[in-house]
Amino acid sequence: MDYFLELFLGGLTRGSIYALIALGYTMVYGIIELINFAHGEIYMIGAFTGLIVAGLLTMYGFPGVSILAIAVVCAVIWAAAYGYTIEKVAYKPLRGAQRLSPLISAIGMSIFLQNYVMLAQTSDFLPFPELIPHFGFMESMGSIMSSSELVIVLATISVCVALTLFIKFTKLGKAMRATAQNRKMAMLVGINVDMVISATFVIGSSLAAVGGVLIASHIGQINYYIGFIAGIKAFTAAVLGGIGSIPGAMLGALVLGLTEAFATGYVSSDYEDVFAFMLLVLILIFRPSGIMGKEKAQKV
Amino acid sequence: MSETKSMNQQGFLNLFLTAGCDSFPHALRKSFLVAVWFAFLTFPIMVIKVNTIENTVVWHWHKIGYLAVAVFFGSFIWRWLLARKELKKDENREETRIESLLTRVQSHPVLKYLALGVLAAAAAVFPQVFNLYQTNIMISCLLYIVLGLGLNIVVGLAGLLDLGFVAFYAVGAYAYALCNMHWGLNFWFMLPVGAVLGALLGILLGFPVLRLRGDYLAIVTLGFGEIIRLVLENWGEVTMGPSGISSIDRPALFGVKLGVIGSTHYMYYIMIGLVILTIFSVNRLQNSRIGRAWLALREDEIACQAMGIDKMKTKLMAFSLGATWAGMAGVVFAAKTTFINPASFTFWESAIILSIVVIGGMGSIRGVIAGAVILILVPEYLRDFAQFRMLLFGAIMVLVMVFRPQGLISAKRKVYEYKVNTAGAANE
Numbered sequence: 001m002d003y004f005l006e007l008f009l010g011g012l013t014r015g016s017i018y019a020l021i022a023l024g025y026t027m028v029y030g031i032i033e034l035i036n037f038a039h040g041e042i043y044m045i046g047a048f049t050g051l052i053v054a055g056l057l058t059m060y061g062f063p064g065v066s067i068l069a070i071a072v073v074c075a076v077i078w079a080a081a082y083g084y085t086i087e088k089v090a091y092k093p094l095r096g097a098q099r100l101s102p103l104i105s106a107i108g109m110s111i112f113l114q115n116y117v118m119l120a121q122t123s124d125f126l127p128f129p130e131l132i133p134h135f136g137f138m139e140s141m142g143s144i145m146s147s148s149e150l151v152i153v154l155a156t157i158s159v160c161v162a163l164t165l166f167i168k169f170t171k172l173g174k175a176m177r178a179t180a181q182n183r184k185m186a187m188l189v190g191i192n193v194d195m196v197i198s199a200t201f202v203i204g205s206s207l208a209a210v211g212g213v214l215i216a217s218h219i220g221q222i223n224y225y226i227g228f229i230a231g232i233k234a235f236t237a238a239v240l241g242g243i244g245s246i247p248g249a250m251l252g253a254l255v256l257g258l259t260e261a262f263a264t265g266y267v268s269s270d271y272e273d274v275f276a277f278m279l280l281v282l283i284l285i286f287r288p289s290g291i292m293g294k295e296k297a298q299k300v
Numbered sequence: 301m302s303e304t305k306s307m308n309q310q311g312f313l314n315l316f317l318t319a320g321c322d323s324f325p326h327a328l329r330k331s332f333l334v335a336v337w338f339a340f341l342t343f344p345i346m347v348i349k350v351n352t353i354e355n356t357v358v359w360h361w362h363k364i365g366y367l368a369v370a371v372f373f374g375s376f377i378w379r380w381l382l383a384r385k386e387l388k389k390d391e392n393r394e395e396t397r398i399e400s401l402l403t404r405v406q407s408h409p410v411l412k413y414l415a416l417g418v419l420a421a422a423a424a425v426f427p428q429v430f431n432l433y434q435t436n437i438m439i440s441c442l443l444y445i446v447l448g449l450g451l452n453i454v455v456g457l458a459g460l461l462d463l464g465f466v467a468f469y470a471v472g473a474y475a476y477a478l479c480n481m482h483w484g485l486n487f488w489f490m491l492p493v494g495a496v497l498g499a500l501l502g503i504l505l506g507f508p509v510l511r512l513r514g515d516y517l518a519i520v521t522l523g524f525g526e527i528i529r530l531v532l533e534n535w536g537e538v539t540m541g542p543s544g545i546s547s548i549d550r551p552a553l554f555g556v557k558l559g560v561i562g563s564t565h566y567m568y569y570i571m572i573g574l575v576i577l578t579i580f581s582v583n584r585l586q587n588s589r590i591g592r593a594w595l596a597l598r599e600d601e602i603a604c605q606a607m608g609i610d611k612m613k614t615k616l617m618a619f620s621l622g623a624t625w626a627g628m629a630g631v632v633f634a635a636k637t638t639f640i641n642p643a644s645f646t647f648w649e650s651a652i653i654l655s656i657v658v659i660g661g662m663g664s665i666r667g668v669i670a671g672a673v674i675l676i677l678v679p680e681y682l683r684d685f686a687q688f689r690m691l692l693f694g695a696i697m698v699l700v701m702v703f704r705p706q707g708l709i710s711a712k713r714k715v716y717e718y719k720v721n722t723a724g725a726a727n728e
Contacts, residue, residue: 048344052348052349053344055348055350055352093702101705105702111693112698116691120342232522239519277527281520
């Protein structure tokens, strides 16, 4: 039973991180119908920024919890800046081009960013300091759930709630939903669509950066390649839940995280990534619109 | 004459300095801001290097200075290119100089055969003139031409973005390596077998996924490519796992085993033959009924179905015919390197093949060849910059998509020429 619970909570943690990344995919896809391939790289850049800031602060002797807070804030700022810039450089000039063009541009951007970080930093695995504190009250549950797992799950839940409220009630959130529904109509009623698209990229990138710092601190090491696999898996989660739907992305991430945890726990850990890809292929074949997505008629 | 030229030059300078802005000072301010923004953006990752174990930090302030200057001037070029693209949009797209030169040579009866003759002679004497190292590089370049032309069928002609093309390549390579190791089957037997295996796998993969729209298809093929690689890595009993398979036989000439030099030369000529075969077949395919169906499918799926084209069959044909070449190229690759392991078949390999197709020009045979020559040969001769290779690939992919989506040498559509004279004659 303990083993089951451990796997379940591990899956919950995984799912939380996937959710944080998947939200960015799904928001961008909802608005401009583009798979932002570079999104996984934003997550990686967030983790690297967090590492650099944390390293600096540790050296100057800052206390533990403030390091985590400042590292997360810096990671969010820079990841958001990268997201904003990528949209302006690689996607905006291609609006209205053929469907394949922005996608190829996105793949190019992803390759570029990976190699940029590799050349500027290193191609080796870097140890990531443990930023999340150990709580005393978690000692008794140490065998099934660690403090960092608890922090990750709680942080994800609060971020998801905040995002849902933001999308539902704020002016910008409403503008986003309007743009996702019909970009031309949104323009006609006076929504600054370019601004909304930029905001989407900024928000999505910030969420990915939060995920990046938290998971890096939990696992304890990063390298320039982590964004690729995480990005594909988060995309799987977004598709699983129905791409374009925000609650769908959260649900899909949870399902994916749990599936992976149980499959590696009970079947075989060698094929961890294969399970995720198989799940992706199967969903796309049998239910391409996802769990919570709507079936869309093809327009002529 | 000279007056118009100087005016053109002035217009060019004017456009270059103020493109997308009201005036030159405005442009200067804009570029300055962009430079500051990028300096901020790249600050933590470029400048600071921390070592969290020894608690040391290294600052590289100079890097950000170079970057800011480069971005400052780069932003002028960026705006100029964007403005030029806008201007060109209204005019009918004119051919670039390379393209018009190629067309002129091709349409000239004597020049055409002369150029082909020179090319053939150069290809024939290449291994005699250059050393073994150069020949080996040329072989891999030819290999990528075949792969690029294969992927070109799928991406360029049929418009299906396939990010897992390397899976078929891997299957061809492993098929030859395993059959050679266990049963001693030779290269010439396995070459067609590799092709058939590639085609079969193409159909097998294509069948379930072809209902999907463009970007979903891209992700599924990517996932499929990764599954194949992970299986090769983890299924140790059959594939030897990450350590790979070594001492694969090189092709033998009529049963005679050749030395290193001899077999490299032999390999080279095999590749030349394979490239010619590929160019010939792809060219014929392109102009055939199925080729025209691919183009129609790429342009508009619904209209294409309305014209009575079987979407499923056409897409499957594209998938399997593209995969055929990858399977063959895989067999050649295994025979050439005599050693393979899963590390040769990562997503990056797919990305390189895709960038060859995209940068060269989707749907254009000459473009794909040019793309392979540039992307494979240039980095080989610029060994000092080898580490920047993937960085440049990525940057070029973005730049080509933004400024020249049709690639270096764009595909030319066949235009039905309607001559008034003959039409008049037919009426009589």
